[in-house]
Ligand SMILES: Nc1nc2c(ncn2[C@@H]2O[C@H](COP(=O)(O)OP(=O)(O)OP(=O)(O)O)[C@@H](O)[C@H]2O)c(=O)[nH]1
């Protein structure tokens with residue numbers, strides 16, 4: 001075994017004991033390769049198996065790992081320790097106690113920000129900044145800086161209650177755990193060490209004195225009260241914030257002159273611990289030279305569940321493989337990187353894309369004629385081939401195009417920067433994982449992503465027109481939405497019948513007539529059975545996402561729904577009139 005020849009003997013034994021050296025090379029390890037290994041030359045099969053493994057894994061998680069759902073345990077900063085010191089000065093042999101107090105631990109706040117879109121940047125364990133320790137000559141420790149956890153707009157924050165297994169321990173429970181297995185004396189000693197600071201070599205003397213024991217009793221009494229108040233707060237006012245609105249930074253116009261302009265910190269979720277008391281605090285008639293101080297308190301420990309409700313104007317609802325991701329890619333000109341493949345549950349997390357529309361109804365994705373949005377793997381292959389042929393070698397970057405400096409001509413063949421000049425309206429669409437029968441009971445990818453659709457302004461059903469009975473799909477989709485939340489299906493405004501290119505054969509009359517009849521039947525069904533929020537019938541639009549056909553009509557309709565819904569959301573301002581009409585003081589003299 002020459003490879004391991006240089007390893008020391010102990011390391012070799014360790015490797016043998018782990019069956020690394022003794023294992024036969026042709027015998028696979030029992031824990032590896034749960035799926036059969038495909039032949040190495042079949043790349044397509046390898047890829048398919050990799051994807052299937054990923055989907056299966058995700059399905060087993062039941063949506064637990066969506067990044068719109070996170071549990072964080074938070075600790076406020078711990079307070080700094082108090083100090084035991086005595087004032088020293090020439091000709092003053094017994095100076096007074098002069099230990100400063102510890103600084104307060106920093107509080108932890110939570111603040112919504114429009115600059116984030118996922119919870120992925122948030123750590124699972126967060127600790128506030130600690131306060132500084134007190135020092136001699138009455139110097140108090142510095143207070144810990146507040147810590148702000150920034151979360152995306154649309155995050156719902158909930159405190160996890162006691163008794164839930166996901167909740168981490170609070171300060172007292174954690175201490176109790178660290179004391180397990182100790183006898184009474186050891187417990188007492190450890191608890192004292194956690195709470196008191198003694199002057200060097202005075203520990204034993206201090207604890208034997210009455211005034212120390214009095215002080216200790218008072219400290220435990222305060223602690224019990226704090227613990228009771230905490231429990232009461234947890235029961236009566238558990239933390240709950242629906243962070244829909246950005247926090248307003250503007251200073252009120254009627255703020256008193258000289259008031260400090262503080263930047264908002266957000267909502268307090270865990271307060272820092274109080275700083276310890278320095279030894280002057282324990283000066284009394286009986287004890288003229290207190291040689292102990294208290295340690296800082298621990299910060300509050302809480303566990304929060306953060307849940308992000310994605311804010312998209314339109315939510316796509318459809319069965320797996322209906323073509324939702326293809327449609328989103330077509331509508332955004334391929335900018336939304338939503339994976340497309342011909343197996344169920346390709347999309348595992350919601351993907352949000354932006355649709356940009358010009359004055360005349362053209363949209364960014366629709367300006368390049370003849371664009372085909374194929375499966376991701378095929379597109380990647382084509383891209384690779386183009387790169388191999390050297391087509392990108394002399395391509396200009398976006399900033400190198402001559403029109404940029406001219407600033408006038410809009411190249412209608414290109415999206416991106418060039419569309420900025422034409423764009424007059426934009427809205428967002430969320431492509432969601434496929435919904436199947438009983439999704440609302442957590443079958444398939446479960447219902448965790450349905451949450452993200454709750455706040456969409458409107459929903460669009462996507463059905464596969466080439467399937468034998470697209471109308472049945474609609475009923476299932478509607479029933480699942482209703483089962484998840486009563487009244488949710490009333491948000492649906494449109495049925496997009498995708499894959500219309502597969503109908504009509506090669507253009508022979510019989511096939512075309514059949515396709516028309518199928519579309520009519522779908523329209524009749526929708527008119528009969530589906531109505532929207534205001535009792536209107538849903539629009540039905542046949543399209544082809546893959547070949548970007550008839551998308552302008554669908555975009556136009558979606559645009560009107562979004563506009564209507566936004567108009568309804570904007571609060572009316574009746575006060576405007578009052579402002580314009582001159583009041584008695586301003587009215588013109590008679
Ligand atoms: N012919 C044709 N095929 C399409 C069209 N739209 C999508 N497809 C194909 O249908 C298959 C599924 O498309 P996806 O976009 O992945 O479907 P999905 O609804 O996102 O599926 P899930 O993410 O699994 O829910 C792919 O093979 C697409 O190429 C279309 O308009 N015409």
Ligand SMILES: [Mg+2]
Pocket residue numbers: 324325326338339340346347431432433
């Ligand atoms: Mg998809």
